[in-house]
Amino acid sequence: MTAPLHEAHPSGPGRVLPDTQQGMRRRNLARVMHAVNAEGQLSRAAVASRIGLTRAAVSTLVDELIRSGLLEELGPERPGRVGRPGSALAVSGHGPAGIGAEIGVDHLAVCAVDLRGQVRARAIRHGANRGRSPEPVIDELTELLRQVVAEAKGEGLWPAGLAVAVPGLVARDARTVVRAPNLDWHDTDLGALLPADFPLTVDNEANFGALAELWLGEGTGGDFLHVSAEIGIGAAVVVAGGLLRGTRGFAGELGHVPVRPEGPRCACGGRGCLEQYAGEEAVLRAAGLEPGEDRVGLLAGRAAEGDAAVRRALRDAGKALGIALTGAVNLLDPESVVLGGALAGLAPWLLPSLEAELDRRTAGPACPVSVSRLGPQGPLLGAAHSVVRAVLDDPAAVAERN
Amino acid sequence: MTAPLHEAHPSGPGRVLPDTQQGMRRRNLARVMHAVNAEGQLSRAAVASRIGLTRAAVSTLVDELIRSGLLEELGPERPGRVGRPGSALAVSGHGPAGIGAEIGVDHLAVCAVDLRGQVRARAIRHGANRGRSPEPVIDELTELLRQVVAEAKGEGLWPAGLAVAVPGLVARDARTVVRAPNLDWHDTDLGALLPADFPLTVDNEANFGALAELWLGEGTGGDFLHVSAEIGIGAAVVVAGGLLRGTRGFAGELGHVPVRPEGPRCACGGRGCLEQYAGEEAVLRAAGLEPGEDRVGLLAGRAAEGDAAVRRALRDAGKALGIALTGAVNLLDPESVVLGGALAGLAPWLLPSLEAELDRRTAGPACPVSVSRLGPQGPLLGAAHSVVRAVLDDPAAVAERN
DNA sequence: CTATTTCGTCATGGCCGTTTACAAATTAGT
């Protein structure tokens, strides 16, 4: 039951299909796509035994998917076992592509990912967007988009959808940026500004980063906590292979978990929130540095040089993070905690005190903490892959669009 | 989809059905049951429009369910609108029954609930079980079980399954009590001790209490936090209409969320855990009372009398709860927080400081806190209803058993 | 009293996975 939680579209194609024969067919097409995608390469017979249908049924499903350009026949597998070798199937590398876009505080990026998960085209543009009005920024993004789509088309791909990662809070309609403090945008409807050639989804960059970790990361099962720090400190809770968004979409506000109940006042109204100890501003102040451009790089650089004040500041931030995460881990019992976004770059100096605190406060074996190897690329990749997942989740929907 | 999270059986009947015509039929039978159950009384045509099938299809489904004794025809609805009145259908009150059992620290209880949710038979036995070995306790429980099953059979019901709520940690097999500190039981396989006449499920009483709130409570949607205190302080996280159990089944350990990072040492290895401020032992000590029997009743009585020390102790506990819950609410953004179990009885003195703390530390509108009206009956009712839900979730499975 | 609306059912038809059978392609055994 349950609708895929990564679907930001409230009524997107991922909703539960009616239990009629047509719906069954659509779901079975999806199951074939997922099976082939998971293994990279699979024969019809292998798909059949994996999803519990007969070879005959899978044959017709595969035929339909090949005709739609979603699956490709790679030819006979090299025989290793007894019996006739199967014919290898693979997800198509020339069909639909997911277009991901990222609006960062000081860059814009777009990429195209094919159904196999390969990045096939990309374009980046550096330059501070802080405080610029949405229109010119979106115009530049549209230009990058045009380039990437053109390049993808040159490779035989066609865009199945666009997903945009933004550093801010997005409304439930998955189109409107409610507020993005670091851009100084408020109630901006990106759907009205972006070209409407294909389905659009807008979501928070931390959410897309977590989804990227779920789909592309190593070792993470379906249950983990993805912590990142771009605008404040956010934790995305991934449960049962989907994002936990909360009733109002506000879930994951790790930054305002109380760390010291009588600590310094916070803008949220509370006292001693995590952000007062591990937030960017707090860490810079503790390190004795001025806020400026590329603050994370500055911190990492000074820490690498051995700057004692910076190292102490990061150690203290790690400790505060460990305290807040202890609460989260006790509440959710995740398989692991993953540090992503800006935190990934600072991990060498945050991790020791963070893990020490988590260990100390946990009765049994502590929850393992790892660092995302996706780093700053997470949100962009997650966005593009979210489109790819939507195709895999309902191949019939895109097949009839082309 | 998603498999129902309330299913404690790892491979129980609630697992995802294969997408074949038989599976489709079974799911549609379930959808009819749920539709009728949700409205209490519904015509075939109303069911059809509600679940998106045709009247003809629903007719055959209903026929099958009536033949199986899961649905009853109540006769023609009283006509209020134009057209031929429908024939009212209701979930059967004479078919399968869910048997719930509770092993409390100082009582045993068993009840039978019919598919309509009515309690049709019950038996309770008071007496301290703390420290008694499992065998005699289970023997007594089996006797109560016999009585309740006999009484239910007298009313035309037959037991479809047994669910047992225990005050302790239960293994993933849903049969073995790993440890129940208040009973002093360890690694006790209840499946071997209880009669094996019908499917058995064992789970923590806090989990069943939360499920009872989900299924029977008022105003709670599918997302809330159910806080109870029996063995330590536990929070059950209910998300998307199911229980969040965690990777190892340890989710919801609110009692060990850090409230004051440098506070007193806790048995878990941490410092300043919630349990050090709001745990039973801590509150009794702060109130200047000795631990004994019925400690909650004692606290509530003294507080009602106006005992200043007790009231202060409860006020402080509420404050600590509020701090810990602030973190949980920030992380999960639930629709509400529900106080259940022993906390429900102490709510009048806990709530003011708890809510004040939660309000103070939240930016927007604070998450509403309510008190369970199920109170101490929650776990027993939740257990019995979990069996009923399993029947509604896959009526074909029980139909073929009878 | 007739027209209209809605309900439940029946016969028909189409869709879809299964069953059964068979040819093709490989390995294992002699």
Place this chain on the structure above:
DNA sequence: ACTAATTTGTAAACGGCCATGACGAAATAG
């Protein structure tokens, strides 16, 4: 090298299930 066994993919017949359309039944509206 040749046969037997095994596995793959496909085709035809089969059966189950929901949709469609029509019809009688039972109410209301005028």
